[in-house]
Amino acid sequence: MDEQVGVGPWPGPWPMSADGSPDPKYDETLLADGDRRNVADRYRYWAHDAIVADLDLSRHEFHVAVENWAHDFNIGSVIRTANAFNVKAFHIVGKRRWNRRGAMVTDRYQHEFHHPDVADLALWASADGIPLIGIDNVPGSRPIETFALPRKCVLVFGQEGPGLTDEMQAACTDVLHIEQFGSTRSINAGAAAAIAMHRWVMQHVHGNA
Structure with missing residues (x-):
């Protein structure tokens, strides 16, 4: 049993x-x-x-945004990780409805915002002076391992497979990749999000650049 x-x-x-x-x-x-x-x-x-009220007393100063164009199951995993790192809020860009199964109800303890398109997210971020930092291994991206992440920022993730859209890449101040050493072209979107969030924590909570 x-x-x-x-x-x-x-x-x-x-x-x-x-x-x-x-x-x-x-x-x-x-x-x-x-x-x-x-x-x-x-x-x-x-x-x-x-x-929720207690978590609000200690939320970190970075946000997480995910593009939602095809109801990707990995979005839930990203949001669950955002809860584990107690991010300020998470943002869904694209379709308002997203696949919540992987979140395992952790989204109920966070603050959720919806943006119908990339332009709306960019407008929201610019109003508060918060840079968008894309995470994707695309040409011209920079290694996250040597990048100084801003304390206030939005870490932006694309969908499994296609990654960040061209429009989102253009809206980002910087696009970063996670260094890889094997044969696969990319790692799971949920895993990439966990690594990126942990990198922010290492820099701004533990002081390890």
């Missing part, structure tokens, strides 16, 4: 606030029935809105 994910009902007295009232961070249904969600242990039994 498969083991259940998460934790069962809260053991013992329920958590209370200093004034003796129920702690509003916690969801009474989860306390009573158990918490089987895909959340970090520190957020077990917390209400959804309380988790």
